[in-house]
Amino acid sequence: MIALRAQGLGKKYKSKWALTHCTLDIPAGHVTGLVGPNGAGKSTLLNLASGMLEPTTGRIEVCGGVPGSGPAQLAKVGYVAQNTPVYAGLTVEEHLRLGAHLNPGWDDALARKRVERIGLDPRQAAGKLSGGQRAQLALTLGIAKRPELLLLDEPVAALDPLARRDFLKDLMESVAEHGLSVLMSSHLVADLERVCDHLVVLVASQVRLEGDVEHLLATHHRLTGPRRDLETLPSDQHVVSAEHTDRQTTVVVRTDGPILDPAWSVTGLNLEDLVLEYMSNPTASRPALEVLR
Numbered sequence: 001m002i003a004l005r006a007q008g009l010g011k012k013y014k015s016k017w018a019l020t021h022c023t024l025d026i027p028a029g030h031v032t033g034l035v036g037p038n039g040a041g042k043s044t045l046l047n048l049a050s051g052m053l054e055p056t057t058g059r060i061e062v063c064g065g066v067p068g069s070g071p072a073q074l075a076k077v078g079y080v081a082q083n084t085p086v087y088a089g090l091t092v093e094e095h096l097r098l099g100a101h102l103n104p105g106w107d108d109a110l111a112r113k114r115v116e117r118i119g120l121d122p123r124q125a126a127g128k129l130s131g132g133q134r135a136q137l138a139l140t141l142g143i144a145k146r147p148e149l150l151l152l153d154e155p156v157a158a159l160d161p162l163a164r165r166d167f168l169k170d171l172m173e174s175v176a177e178h179g180l181s182v183l184m185s186s187h188l189v190a191d192l193e194r195v196c197d198h199l200v201v202l203v204a205s206q207v208r209l210e211g212d213v214e215h216l217l218a219t220h221h222r223l224t225g226p227r228r229d230l231e232t233l234p235s236d237q238h239v240v241s242a243e244h245t246d247r248q249t250t251v252v253v254r255t256d257g258p259i260l261d262p263a264w265s266v267t268g269l270n271l272e273d274l275v276l277e278y279m280s281n282p283t284a285s286r287p288a289l290e291v292l293r
């Protein structure tokens with residue numbers, strides 16, 4: 001099952017492309033991390049998925065429908081945008097009542113349990129909450145809506161470490177119990193490493209890497225050995241990055257096969273290493289990445 005499918009998706013703001021040639025299948029029932037440098041196009045992709053923006057080129061389908069195409073589609077998708085929008089003049093309680101009124105699948109017990117646990121005063125106006133409390137309220141509304149797909153744009157940036165851990169736990173529970181799909185942008189790769197099983201790396205408006213996290217980690221290796229010409233590597237080893245000193249070569253390769261050459265000392269990469277490799281080597285070739293799918 002596919003939660004989000006993009007084919008040749010692109011978005012141009014006036015003369016500037018914010019997203020180009022985006023072709024992706026994001027699986028349902030998983031947490032997908034969306035990472036990339038500032039300005040890479042992450043919020044643009046999330047806005048296209050929610051229906052807040054219209055594509056300039058290509059197509060995007062979310063939970064089997066066109067984003068923003070009507071009430072049934074809106075009910076399927078939850079979106080907590082980067083600035084965690086809430087209505088400043090409404091109280092916390094009024095937000096919960098509005099959530100119940102607007103969303104057919106609203107889980108009131110969950111919303112109230114979260115509000116109590118977080119320690120929000122139901123009578124307080126949302127405009128008087130701290131930035132982190134506002135984010136907590138917006139995230140509560142997003143989860144309690146019980147959407148099929150929850151889109152989160154840097155959801156935990158404003159939360160303290162404990163609140164962050166609790167929120168990610170709630171998210172994982174919703175995925176396990178309700179089959180929720182999540183697409184979540186974040187710069188906090190350590191958090192993503194804990195909760196994501198699928199990854200999309202966007203760099204300079206383009207998808208540089210996409211795939212199942214375990215598979216990506218199993219197929220990337222850092223090789224260190226005597227200096228050598230990269231042309232001599234086996235053809236199934238695609239170079240992601242390379243560094244040479246006078247005597248030594250360190251190269252990160254992607255391959256489905258084993259590393260057989262005894263001259264190499266081989267180490268694995270963690271998710272943060274992997275993301276940084278692709279972010280700092282924006283020319284890592286796209287055609288080779290298709291192999292990963």
Ligand SMILES: Nc1ncnc2c1ncn2[C@@H]1O[C@H](COP(=O)(O)OP(=O)(O)OP(=O)(O)O)[C@@H](O)[C@H]1O
Nearest residue numbers: 013016017018036037038039040041042043044045
């Ligand atoms: N409304 C807009 N009008 C013009 N350009 C825009 C607009 N919104 C975004 N952009 C540009 O599109 C590009 C992608 O922006 P986007 O907000 O999608 O990036 P991002 O990956 O979410 O960045 P960040 O990590 O900083 O939140 C950037 O170059 C940005 O300047």
